[in-house]
Amino acid sequence: MAGDRFLAKGVTRTKRQRNGRPVSKGATSTGAKARSRKATKGSDESGSDSDAIGDIESLEHRYGPNEDELSSEDEDEFLETAADKRLRLAKEYIGKVRTATEQHSGEIDAAQIDRDLIAERLMTDAKERTGKWSRRIADQFLYTVDKECLTELKQGLRGVVTCAAVTPDGKFVFSGSKDGSVIKWDAHNGKRIWTVKAQRKQKGGQAVAAEAGKKKAVGHSDHILSIAISSDGQFVATGGRDRKINVWAVRDCRHLTTFHQHKDWVTGLVFRRGTNHLYSCSADRMVKMWNIDELAYMDTLFGHQDSIISISALQREQAVTVGGRDKTVRLWRIADEAQLVFRAGSTTDQHRLTKSLADSAKSDATSALDLNQATRGDIARHEDLLRELAGQEAELHEGSVDCVAMVDEETYVTGGDSGALSLWSVQKKKPIFVQHAAHGMQANADGSQSTRPRWITALATVPYTDLILSASSDGYMRLWRMRDGKLPGFDLVNVIEVGGIVNSIDVKEMNGTNGGDRDVLAAKRDLVVVASVGLEPRLGRWAKGTARNAVKVFRLLAAKPQHK
Incomplete structure (x- = not known):
């Protein structure tokens, strides 16, 4: 050669x-x-x-x-070690936190900012990256929630409200109903801003425009069952019985696209936090993933043996779903292409009721709290109900798991037709705690108490905190605090009257105090809670309420905890 x-x-x-x-x-x-x-x-x-x-x-x-073409900046980057890069990124991050803190710190001096606020922010961010809940905020919402905290949205509502979601800044609310309409509301004054009415159908089932010669109609032609807003507040997605997922722009309400890949009702939608990846679940037993930035389909997950009723997700590339009558909870680890199956279908018998009462007696967590009178009365009534059920040797079987909400990346709660509120951990295949008959028993036609518990129809959490919200057909929304320590469980901290059957709950944690300027380091943050209240359940007509269809917005101000 x-x-x-x-x-x-x-x-x-x-x-x-x-x-x-x-x-x-x-x-x-x-x-x-x-x-x-x-x-x-x-x-x-x-x-x-x-x-x-x-x-x-x-x-x-x-x-x-070519050494002649290398700039000094490229040489520094080329010679930078992994440790140097971590140090540089850490300094840049602290600089950003310092800048944000100084802009919202008021009269606090720089030394105090360095010692307290920046350190607290860094610790909070580090804990959230671990994926475990770390902040205790439930003690800040013990006061009686009155009409001053409520804004009722009901102008022009004709169908049963099945779902509602609030934008991350708390300014706008989107709702969907059984008449197929999507409405955008002003969350502060309750005025309706924008409405998309339902499409009409031809005999063959194809949707057509409302008037001939107009541009192609957009929207849904059947009940809307789910709604979700992205964490950056740019997109809102709606899904319904017409098997479609519609995506809209939040700011100008412009229709972006429609996905037709599901073969049955679209029962749940959720955006992954920090991204514009959308997860959807359906009665066709499939979970699908979408990239809304690209308006494109990504992947499909299989595993459930019955209709998937609800879905929840946080920051990691994973989601939790409940399969209705197959009585399973599945954690989908999308990056690993794997799923963890948890068996639900718990039974409430005399032994479990007695144990629940004993555990409540051991835990004096609520005795030191300054609970309002309505909450204390509800706790007493619930304990009396458990004693009565234990004396009757009643057994309540969970036949369907209907809703799920993630507390953190490893903990989540579920509710179903047995009225039991279950706490799960990825470390165990069975619930680590069950709050039996969390919303009491149904009433007979004559007003007497029946032997059937009230279904838990809606669940929500404030991610990475100890606060959980649940609702049913009793017309009340309950706020629960997760216990911290070796004895897991829930403690009731507040009861809010909403009226009617609550079909969905959405909650956003505001940055800043009393809805003011954004403060990323605020220790106490107000909550905006949106409840969709209807005369009927979201997925059927087996129950009837008495309240008027409405979307109710509660602004819960973070009060100073009166007891540690």
Whole structure:
């Protein structure tokens, strides 16, 4: 090969020589001189200086970056180690936190900011990255929630409200109902801003525009069952019985696209926090993933043996679903292409009721709290109900799991037709705690108490905190506090009257105090809770309420905890 001058010339020429650039003086390093000596030695052995191919080091040198074209910034980045990069990113992050803090700190001096606020923010962010709940906020909402905290949205509502969601800034609310309409509301004054009415159907089932000659109609042609808003507040997605998912722009309410891939009712929608990835679940037993930035379909997950009723997700690339009558809870680890199956279908019998009463007696967590009178009365009535059920040796079987909400990346809660509020952990296949008959028992036609518990129809959490919200057909929304310690469980901290059957709950934690300027380091943050209240359940007509269809917005101000 050394004798072939065509091959030899093609390899031995350096990159600079091929480009016609001369080698600058002083660019030759010790390594270059060593490689030059090696090349000279090889050429002497082969008998030709120009025909030598050279060794691997010279090849690496020839095809490496051009030192003349490297800027000082590129050289610093090229020479930066992994430890240096982590240090640089940490300094940049602290600088951003310092800037945000100084903008919203008021009269706090820089030393106090450095010692307290920045340290608290860094610790909070670090805990949230671990995926476990770390903040205790439930004690801030013990007061009686009156009409001053409520804004009722009901202008022009005709169908049963099945779902509602609030934007991250708490300014707007989107709702969907059984008449197929989507409405955008002003959350502060309760005025209706924008409405998309339901499409009409032809006999063949195809939706058509309301008037001939107009542009193609958008929207739904059947009941809307689910709604979700992205964490950046740019997109809102709606799904319904017409098997479609419609995506809209939040700001100008412009229709972006429609997805038709589901084969049955779209029962649940959720956006992954921090991204515009949308997860959907359906009665066709499939979970689908969508990239809303690209308006594209991503993937499908299989596993449930019955209709999927509800779905929840947080920051990690995973989601939790409940399969209705198949009585399973599934955690989908999307990146690993795996799923964890948890068996629900708990039974409430005398032994479990007695144990629940004993555990409540051991835990004096609520005795030290300054609970309002309505909450204390509800706790007393619930304990009396459990004693009565234990004396009757009643058994309540969970036949369907209907709703799920994630507390953190490893903990979540579920509710179903047995009225039991279950707390789950990825470490165990069974619930680690069950709050039996959380919303009491149904009433008979004559007003007497029946033997059937009230279904839990809606669940929501404030992610990475100890606050859980549940609702049923009793016309009340309950706020629960997760216990911290070796004895897991829930403690009731507040009861809010909403009236009617609550079909969905959405809650957003506001940055800032009393809805004011955004303060990323605020220790106490107000909550905006949106409840969709209807005369009928979301997925059927087996129950009837008495309240008027409405969307109710509660602004819960973070009060100072009166007891530690």
